[in-house]
Amino acid sequence: MSQTLKARLAEDVKTAMRARDSGRLETLRFLQAAIKQREVDERIELGDAEVSSIIEKQVKQRRESIQAFESAGRTESADKEKAELQILQEYLPQQADSAEVEQVILDAISQAQADGAQGPALMGKVMGLVKTKLAGRADMSLISAQVKQKLNP
Template sequence: MSLVERLTDDMKTAMKSKDKFALTVIRMIRSELKYAEIDKGTPLNDDESFQILNKEMKKRRESVEDYTKADRPEEVEKLKREIEIIQSYLPEQLTEEEIEGIIDNTIAETGVSSKKEMGKLMSAVMPKLQGRADGKLVSQIVSNKLN
């Protein structure tokens, strides 16, 4: 089942169960995907859809930090619930050990050895981890490996 079909089914389920919060989040996801599809001019594949979902996750994680600093616990809780719903549509996230293994293999493939070449390594690693790992975490691990 494609991501769009799954979202449609879950939207119907949320309507039937009168889960307004989940319905709102699912509609937002569908809207973002539709905007991206219109911009592209052709239907999105699942990888492109996952990129959009990751972008939405990143926005909410940044907002959680901002609302935490502003001492707005009700907004933080709302955003965390949204993150959980969005996360349920993403592929299973890799553990730090799995990410490190992929990074080690990529270092061996590319021959990168210094921090100056971090961009080269990141551009080789990110396509392998797309949608399955947070870019901030990957960047942190790569930085540690190159030190």
């Protein structure tokens, strides 16, 4: 049986402590705190899908921070965020390649149109279908731009 994300995270924290890798340890502890916070708030035990969504949210925050730091000329802070981003991405599933993304988008558009969706509802329907197939494996903001481009040539 494969290890859950939370168990893998706990093991990696121990490994980082033994290796005295403070940067990695800080990032992993921050992630554990975010997971624990959600478990306490919602009074539930999170599974891999929920943990993945928390990691995705953390990845998105890091990308936004990197952009903000770079535009402000704060390269040292941007580099720290990039290092954290790289660590977080290790816990996400393998990213979908561009050919797979393209095919999923085209299939979703066909399915949404077959279901009778049109106008703004079409975009929402397509994004819903794409998100279920590519969650955690692609940047949804980039996917959204691709879908808009395909719907409004």
